[in-house]
Amino acid sequence: MKKVMYLEFERCIGCRSCQAACRECGGHDSKERNYVEYVNFFENRQTYPMLCMQCKDPACARVCPANAIQITDDGVVLSAMEEKCIGCRNCTFGCPFGIPKFDFEENKMYKCDMCYDRTKHDIAPMCASVCPSDAIRFIDHDEMMELRRRRTQMNLIEGKKPSENDKWQYVPEFFGVYSD
């Protein structure tokens, strides 16, 4: 896959539009596969979104005793295959980002598939499409690298990110995920 998901945590406004949009994706059964959390609401309103990193060597798949979690040729890590999933929930514990969830009624795991029915047509996933502050973006790998260089450039011009109180210490400035 040429495109990457690019997260900029500081931009997150906590609106949870990405979660609402995740439910809208066909095949997601109206259940969101991402989440947004406050860093520490007592201190301030900084939130951050989290979604599947589509790891190259995903912990969820490695700890699956039934080999139910498949990875597409594009590098998208899919939900466990229903016919193979034994409902052990190893994946939900193995993932360092807390992404796979377990549906106790259906007795199966479900997770972010990067809106596979959209991205396979080169259409952005729902979460990245709607994110009002561009905290989640679905962009070309080259564009991401340019954004990272630009950040360095801005920091050189402006010094550290301008801020009243130093809120940025809570979160990394950016987080890029790419499969190649």
Add this chain to the structure above:
Amino acid sequence: MTQFVVKPGVKNLQHEGEKLITTHCCYCGMQCGMHIRVNEKTGKVVGVEPRYDWPVTMGKMCPKGVTAYQTIDHPERIRKPLIKKNGQFVESSWDEALDLIEENFKRIQSEHGKDALSVFGGVSMTNEKCYLVGKYARVALGTRYVDYNGRFCMSSAAGGFMKTLGIDRGSTLPWPELEHTDCFFMAGSNTAECHPTTIQWLWKARDKGAKMIVADPRETPTARIADVHLDLKAGTDSALAYGMMHLLIKEGYVDEEYVQARCNNYDELQEAVKEFTPEYTSQITGVSVEKIVKAAHIFGRSPRSVVMFARGVEQQSKGVDNVCSYTSMALLRGQIGKFASGVATFTGQGNGQGGREHGQKADALPGYRKIDDPEHVKYIAGVWGIAPAEMPKAGVSAYEMFDEIQAGKIRAMHVICSNPAVSAPNNHYIWAGFEKLDFMVVSDFFLSETAEFADVVLPATSWAEDEGTTTNLEGRVIRIRKVKEPVGEAKTDWQIMQLIAERMGKGKYFPYKNVPEIYEEFRLASKGGKADYYGITYERIEKEDGVFWPCPSEDHPGTPTMFQEKFGTPDGKANLATVKWREPAELPSTEYPHTLTTGRVVFHYLSGTQTRRTKFLMEQCPEPYVEMHPQLAAKYAIRDSDNVYLETKRGAMTVKARITKAIREDHVFIPYHWGKELSVNKLTNPALDPTSRMPEFKVCAVKIKKA
């Protein structure tokens, strides 16, 4: 006219057996573009698809927008007219309901005169409908008493802009230009929660080094990313603006040439701001001197700046003063009428801009005409086909209608697209007013708190079941398309007004067969007015991605940037503010020692009639809460999630505490989207602005204790 509008090369996901219909969100003034997914066989709405090529929002949506479609086929929709019998609503036929309305309206008017009827409108509907509300009240019912919920929303911005700039258009510049702005001065606007899709433009500008100054008592998600957060006390905005202008003048940041050529009152303004030294300003506003000075330098040095504000500054008993003084800041810097700079207010309601221009206001007629101007009355009477003498005089503002009810002058009310039982201040008084009415009709598509007071509830259509135009917060006129047929026996608001007009014997003034016919009449009615829509056609809107008013003829390109040559005042010059600083109507006292302020959360819209019925939004934010600083909470031994009892002179309520350092220590905040015992508007102060008649929702004195 095509239903699915997409630019070449833009890809959308089209599921098999579904069609996409291009429209806009039903909620706030951003009017985010979206495509609604409809099942071709059943005609049911099944979802939403981003409209990537809408130039204002680029496919972005907030959680309300994403879930907006879920209200359309909602199980709680009203499907048939309801008549209250022995305190219970009973489903009835349209004929039965209309018979009852006709009988009561006619009886009340014959016993108490024409003005015993009243209409309470709303601006979450299309221009066509908003236009018709004014005509319905004045021609079909013949009453002077008509006003609308925009009085609680935009009226101070309108009043302030009229006074300073001569024309009230929410934004003097188109939104996509914000990308090129160097500095945003934002006051009383939690943009990130209330108009979230604007944030993308702010970040585009910030990526190029733009600065943000945010004035807000709370460190909102908007203030959190500001370069300077001016954490002022609620109700001290005009002092802050004066303090800023004091420094702009002192430090030589004033664009003297622009001010001399295009503004009046500069000497008076200099005199008025003289005493507002940073120290004095700091004393009034509670903002530190360093922050005020820093903000003034950033704002003063920026070559292109935009001053933006919203309900935080407008919903005060000096809302108009606040708007005038913030607007003057932009004028002193010579910013209005230029590229990527100017002044803007964030319109709260979907069609807050269009809806306030076309005669729903007690004193206004279509095209921003005035009802006390004989020439204006003559023109509109001509369009409507009535004699100018038949035009009723000006009525009173929304809240003051409830005084008229208590005085026995208003005996019946027709509430259209509004829920004042939640959204008006001093709720107890509003509820008592509804109970005192002899007869009350509500048109709505859910049984709102207001509808529960009604004698007859008429099922209206949702936004997706009718077509028309709205005007977004930029002043861009856009198309709302019909997505599906109405549920049950629901009728559009214009059909409802038409039916009642027929019953009142005025059917010939409402001969419309479809929405375009209303639009044609409305274009004509606005022609020659300040808000001139005459040159805007449905075809142009589709071809040009919306058209900005004023647009007086079909070959006129529209007006994305306002006031490039001159202002809308009689002498073409802007009037700088020369107001006297006034305290809020209610100050903290020994008995009520803290300040209560109210506002929105990102998950709900206005009185919550729609969003409280949406599953996802209720999961995120099911009930109101009181936000307070840990230092204040400690004084009362309140811990997070404890119940807190709050009381003002007008009412009391108990809600759960949410403790955070992101608010001033002397302030508490409660969101207002809930009704009845959860409504914070039981507590708010109805002190009205002298010009705009806007109540002071944002400031009142409160006492608290652990419940």
